[in-house]
Structure formats: C-alpha cells, structure tokens
Amino acid sequence: xxxxxxxxxxxxxxxxxxxxxxxxxxxxxxxxxxxxxxxxxxxxxxxxxxxxxxxxxxxxxxxxxxxxxxxxxxxxxxxxxxxxxxxxxxxxxxxxxxxxxxxxxxxxxxxxxxxxxxxxxxxxxxxxxxxxxxxxxxxxxxxxxxxxxxxxxxxxxxxxxxxxxxxxxxxxxxxxxxxxxxxxxxxxxxxxxxxxxxxxxxxxxxxxxxxxxxxxxxxxxxxxxxxxxxxxxxxxxxxxxxxxxxxxxxxxxxxxxxxxxxxxxxxxxxxxxxxxxxxxxxxxxxxxxxxxxxxxxxxxxxxxxxxxxxxxxxxxxxxxxxxxxxxxxxxxx
Amino acid sequence: xxxxxxxxxxxxxxxxxxxxxxxxxxxxxxxxxxxxxxxxxxxxxxxxxxxxxxxxxxxxxxxxxxxxxxxxxxxxxxxxxxxxxxxxxxxxxxxxxxxxxxxxxxxxxxxxxxxxxxxxxxxxxxxxxxxxxxxxxxxxxxxxxxxxxxxxxxxxxxxxxxxxxxxxxxxxxxxxxxxxxxxxxxxxxxxxxxxxxxxxxxxxxxxxxxxxxxxxxxxxxxxxxxxxxxxxx
Numbered sequence: 001x002x003x004x005x006x007x008x009x010x011x012x013x014x015x016x017x018x019x020x021x022x023x024x025x026x027x028x029x030x031x032x033x034x035x036x037x038x039x040x041x042x043x044x045x046x047x048x049x050x051x052x053x054x055x056x057x058x059x060x061x062x063x064x065x066x067x068x069x070x071x072x073x074x075x076x077x078x079x080x081x082x083x084x085x086x087x088x089x090x091x092x093x094x095x096x097x098x099x100x101x102x103x104x105x106x107x108x109x110x111x112x113x114x115x116x117x118x119x120x121x122x123x124x125x126x127x128x129x130x131x132x133x134x135x136x137x138x139x140x141x142x143x144x145x146x147x148x149x150x151x152x153x154x155x156x157x158x159x160x161x162x163x164x165x166x167x168x169x170x171x172x173x174x175x176x177x178x179x180x181x182x183x184x185x186x187x188x189x190x191x192x193x194x195x196x197x198x199x200x201x202x203x204x205x206x207x208x209x210x211x212x213x214x215x216x217x218x219x220x221x222x223x224x225x226x227x228x229x230x231x232x233x234x235x236x237x238x239x240x241x242x243x244x245x246x247x248x249x250x251x252x253x254x255x256x257x258x259x260x261x262x263x264x265x266x267x268x269x270x271x272x273x274x275x276x277x278x279x280x281x282x283x284x285x286x287x288x289x290x291x292x293x294x295x296x297x298x299x300x301x302x303x304x305x306x307x308x309x310x311x312x313x314x315x316x317x318x319x320x321x322x323x324x325x326x327x328x329x330x331x332x333x
Numbered sequence: 334x335x336x337x338x339x340x341x342x343x344x345x346x347x348x349x350x351x352x353x354x355x356x357x358x359x360x361x362x363x364x365x366x367x368x369x370x371x372x373x374x375x376x377x378x379x380x381x382x383x384x385x386x387x388x389x390x391x392x393x394x395x396x397x398x399x400x401x402x403x404x405x406x407x408x409x410x411x412x413x414x415x416x417x418x419x420x421x422x423x424x425x426x427x428x429x430x431x432x433x434x435x436x437x438x439x440x441x442x443x444x445x446x447x448x449x450x451x452x453x454x455x456x457x458x459x460x461x462x463x464x465x466x467x468x469x470x471x472x473x474x475x476x477x478x479x480x481x482x483x484x485x486x487x488x489x490x491x492x493x494x495x496x497x498x499x500x501x502x503x504x505x506x507x508x509x510x511x512x513x514x515x516x517x518x519x520x521x522x523x524x525x526x527x528x529x530x531x532x533x534x535x536x537x538x539x540x541x542x543x544x545x546x547x548x549x550x551x552x553x554x555x556x557x558x559x560x561x562x563x564x565x566x
Contacts, residue, residue, distance in 0.1 A: 022390070023381045024540035025474040025532075125539060134474060134515065136534050195342060243353045244471065244478065246381035246388035248345045269381065270471025270478075278342035303403055306343040311398050 001065035002115070002150040008102060010056040013119050013138035013150070014265075016049040018127040022246070022269045029129040029137075032224060032265050032288035033110050034281075035313070036073035039182045040114035042321040043071040043091050045328050050118025051128035051138075053150070055111045059102025060144060068152060069093045069116040073178070075108020075186060075289050082170040090177035091324075098170065108186040108289035117153035132224070132266065181316055184285035189215070189295035192283045195303055197252060197275035199242070207234040207258075211276055212298050216260065220292040224266040227287050229296060233258025236274055244272040250279035250287075262287060280306035282313055334361050334414045338407045345390045346406050348414065353384040359466060359480070362387060363423040363545045365414060374409045376402070382544045383469045384478070427547040430512070430527050432461070432503050433558040438526035439503070445488055445522055457552055459483050460524065465510060465548040475514035475532035475540040479548060482510040494520035501527045503550065528553075528561030 004011070016037070017030025031037040031054055041050050059077060072079060072088045079086040080101045086092060088111075094100070102111065121128050121139050130138025139148060200208065216231035234254045247253070251263040253273040262279055263271065264287070279287060280301060290296065337349045350365060351358030365387045369380050376391040389410065396402040434457045435442040446453045465481035472478070487508040495518060498504070502513045504521030511521065514531035531541045542548065553561075 019390070020379045021474075021539060022379055023470060023544055024538050025470045025472065025476050026539060027474070124534065125537075134532070134534065195340065198339065198341070198347070243384050244469065245383045245386060246341070246347075246471070248342050248390070250342050268472055270383065270469060278340075281343050303340050303343060304401060307393065307402050310343055310393055311396070311402075314394055315398065 035285040074111035194277035490520035
C-alpha cells in the first residue's frame with residue numbers, strides 16, 4: 001500500500017497498454033517509455049506487463065504503508081529518502097513508514113516506478129493503464145492526488161529476505177543495476193531513426209530533405225498523445241486529402257501547418273494526415289524522455305535493422321529478468 | 334484476394350485490399366477480417382480495418398532471432414488473403430439507431446436545409462433513408478466512420494469548429510456521416526442526437542457499433558428520447 005502525500009505534476013498508473021480494442025477506437029495507451037517500464041519490472045522479477053506508476057517532470061511524495069521493494073527507471077530524477085539520494089535502475093527495499101520524495105527531473109521527463117508484484121488496481125478492458133480522456137482504468141481513471149492509496153500486488157518471492165531486514169541506512173539497494181543499454185537515451189539533442197512513412201513519396205523533395213537533414217525541436221505542447229515538433233515546414237508535392245487509416249506509436253504525421261507530430265501512447269487509433277515516417281521502436285523511449293527544447297535529428301534506417309535492434313533489446317531484457325529471478329531463488333539480491 | 338502488404342513501423346503491417354470508394358473493397362476487408370478472427374496467426378496481437386486496408390499489430394517476441402519478422406508476417410498474410418473467401422456475402426449485423434433530429438439536438442439542421450433548398454423534414458427523411466455501413470471505428474472510442482450518406486446532404490465542415498460537441502451528436506462533414514460518442518471539439522454539421530451510448534466501457538466489445546455493421550437511422554420524438562435516456566426503453 002503506497003500513500004500519496006503530495007501529488008506530482010502527472011502521476012498515472014500504466015502498464016503495456018490495452019490491446020485488442022483498437023478496432024473499436026480504444027486507444028492502446030500504456031507507458032510512454034517502454035524500455036524503462038520493462039527494465040523496472042525485470043529488475044524486480046515481475047511479470048513483464050505488471051502495472052507501474054508513471055511520473056512526469058516533478059514526481060510525488062509517497063509513503064510506504066508496508067515494507068516494499070521498488071525500482072525507479074527513466075529520466076534523471078533525484079529521489080530522496082530521509083535526505084539520502086535513492087539510486088535509479090536498481091531494486092530498492094524500504095521498511096514500512098518510509099517516505100520517498102521523487103523530486104524533479106534534471107534531464108529527461110518521465111520516471112517509472114515498478115513495485116514487486118505490480119500495482120494492483122482493477123483491470124479495465126484487459127489493462128491497468130489510465131485512459132485519461134475517457135476517465136477509464138488505472139487509479140479511478142485519473143491522475144493521482146494527495147490522499148490516494150495505491151494497492152501493490154503480492155510479490156512472488158521476497159526480493160530482500162529477512163536477513164537483509166536490519167537496515168542501517170533508510171533503505172537497502174542492490175549492489176548492481178541495469179546496464180546502460182537498458183536505459184533510455186537522454187540529452188539536449190537526440191538522433192531518432194525512422195522508416196519511410198506510407199506517404200513519403202507524396203512529400204516535396206525539399207521537404208523530404210528537410211526532414212532528414214534539419215533539426216526539429218520538441219514543442220512545449222507535447223503530451224502523452226503526441227510529440228509536437230517545430231522546424232522546417234513539410235509540404236506535399238500536391239495538396240491532397242488523405243483517407244483516414246490506422247496508425248501506431250511513432251507514426252509521424254504532418255498536419256496542414258507543416259509541423260510534424262509524432263504519435264505517442266495516448267494517440268487516437270486512426271489518423272487522417274499524411275505520414276512521412278515511422279519512428280522505430282527502440283528509439284521511442286528517447287522521444288518519451290525528450291523535454292521541450294530538445295533537438296531531434298531524424299535518420300533513416302531499414303526495417304531489418306530496426307527489427308534486429310528491437311529483438312536484441314528484448315533478449316537483453318529477458319536476460320536481466322532471468323538473472324534477477326535466479327538471484328531471488330538463490331536467497332535474494 | 335489480391336493485396337499489397339507493407340510495414341507500418343517495425344511492429345505492424347498494412348494489408349491494402351483496394352481503393353477507398355468501392356463496396357467491393359469493403360467486402361474484401363470484411364472477408365479478410367473474418368479470416369483473421371477465425372484463424373489468427375500466432376504473432377497477431379490485434380487488427381484494425383479501415384476504408385482500404387487491414388492493419389495488423391504483431392508481437393515481435395513471437396519470432397526467433399535470425400528470422401526477419403516482417404517477412405514472416407507478409408508471407409502469412411499473403412497466404413491468408415489467398416485462402417479468404419472472396420466477395421461472397423459476409424455475415425453482418427444491422428443496427429437501428431434512434432435520432433432526435435433538429436432543434437437543440439441538431440443545431441445545424443435548419444441552416445443546412447435552407448442551404449439545400451429543402452425543408453427540414455425532407456433533410457431528415459433523406460438522412461434516415463441512407464444505407465450506411467460502418468467502414469471504420471476510430472477518432473475516439475466507438476466513433477463510426479460511415480459510408481452511405483445521400484450525396485445531396487454532403488456539406489462542408491463548419492468554418493469555426495465548436496469547442497464542445499455534445500456526446501451522441503449525429504453529424505455530417507463533407508460526404509461523411511458520423512456520430513460522436515463522447516463530447517469533443519469538432520467541426521461537423523450537427524443535425525440530431527441519439528439517446529444511445531456508442532462507447533460502452535463496461536461491455537465487451539466496448540462499442541455499440543462494429544466495423545462492417547449496416548446502420549439505419551430513424552427519427553424519434555423528444556418524449557421518446559427522454560424515455561431512452563431515463564432507461565425506460
């Protein structure tokens with residue numbers, strides 16, 4: 001049980017999203033930064049899709065009503081417990097009554113907190129993700145507020161068995177952490193690889209060049225629905241209306257003002273704007289962490305390369321998961 | 334069935350079955366959807382049907398390393414389309430949707446009728462006489478993209494979109510007819526309002542309408558609308 005003493009800017013319960021209902025217009029939703037989500041759950045030996053808390057820019061102040069093991073993954077936030085900085089990308093165990101202050105992001109903008117056993121809110125349409133626009137799912141269909149209490153699921157095994165129970169510091173952290181390759185890329189400028197979109201050939205030659213040669217900046221109006229970019233306007237060779245069709249996370253749409261929008265977790269399921277590109281899956285976490293003002297450099301890549309990288313990342317996560325589970329069976333972290 | 338298959342990013346693929354306009358394309362898409370429902374490939378997470386295509390979302394973890402996932406998906410889809418029943422009759426439902434036309438429920442009906450040189454009753458009759466098909470559900474949960482609007486009723490979107498369109502509004506935009514399940518901003522011409530909820534979060538599936546449904550609108554009175562909303566119907 002985790003009590004919210006003070007809410008952050010936008011804290012919502014998320015998991016891997018709702019699948020199976022897109023043909024009825026239900027947004028898949030889910031975490032913005034899939035890599036941090038999977039890494040956090042793997043660090044705790046959780047099911048890969050266990051529900052987590054996604055926090056944005058400034059996080060909440062949380063009180064653990066029971067002993068708990070959690071992992072924080074994502075941007076460079078500066079969480080504290082009793083004045084001691086809490087490490088990210090590693091399992092952390094706290095005693096009952098501990099107060100965790102997540103603080104503000106120094107770099108990046110989103111942080112995932114996974115707890116052993118997952119957050120145990122009710123599943124709606126097969127997912128524990130919060131669909132804010134429809135006030136559905138997650139914790140009462142909304143962002144967290146002071147006074148809310150989050151239920152945690154039963155942890156399969158104790159990650160920190162009793163012999164670690166005597167804590168000298170205000171918390172106990174594992175001596176190891178997730179590899180660099182399992183952490184999102186964060187910085188003032190990031191390279192985002194894409195595949196050509198279905199309407200690539202409809203764009204003017206000049207626009208296609210602008211897209212992959214000039215820098216775009218993340219606009220402040222970006223949110224969970226989409227990353228709005230500001231930069232050289234993109235135009236079709238001949239203006240024409242598109243017929244709406246299904247889209248996905250990473251679809252780069254170009255509305256009439258020529259400023260691209262990259263569709264993210266809470267996107268609508270269909271779109272009617274021309275599509276110039278598709279951001280590859282392994283580069284989507286970097287977008288989820290890119291603050292307004294971040295420079296985006298698009299770089300074309302191949303489908304084969306994109307899928308190879310994705311599969312390699314999944315393998316690395318499976319290896320981490322297996323390693324943690326082994327430690328758990330061997331008597332703890 | 335002939336189709337063109339191309340990637341939509343690295344975890345989805347589009348199987349295009351024809352041009353947007355035709356009834357023919359619609360039948361092919363329904364046949365493809367039935368085939369995917371009946372015999373889903375192991376990698377399939379879900380699919381979405383649209384005016385021209387079926388888009389499949391696949392689980393890349395179902396592929397062993399060394400195999401190019403998209404190539405497998407493309408091959409499986411090709412095979413599936415080859416064995417799908419062609420333009421034969423696919424099973425579909427007909428849904429009848431009651432509509433309270435005009436007045437406060439349809440604030441743009443009067444002006445639309447005036448522009449067309451028709452009476453409001455004629456506009457209602459024409460709209461309700463249309464044979465609509467749900468070609469796609471998107472934009473918001475339960476929102477149907479419909480074909481079948483009588484061409485005479487085609488009207489451009491409002492110059493100034495409304496900040497709030499009441500939930501369950503029935504509207505026209507260009508040559509398209511639609512119904513808004515939730516309150517949203519929008520530029521559609523609003524001619525009526527249905528008392529029926531289109532988005533049903535407690536139900537499986539969570540939408541009153543399904544892709545492929547035939548839809549018929551029929552006019553009701555204010556009293557009947559109120560009865561519907563009060564749950565007495």
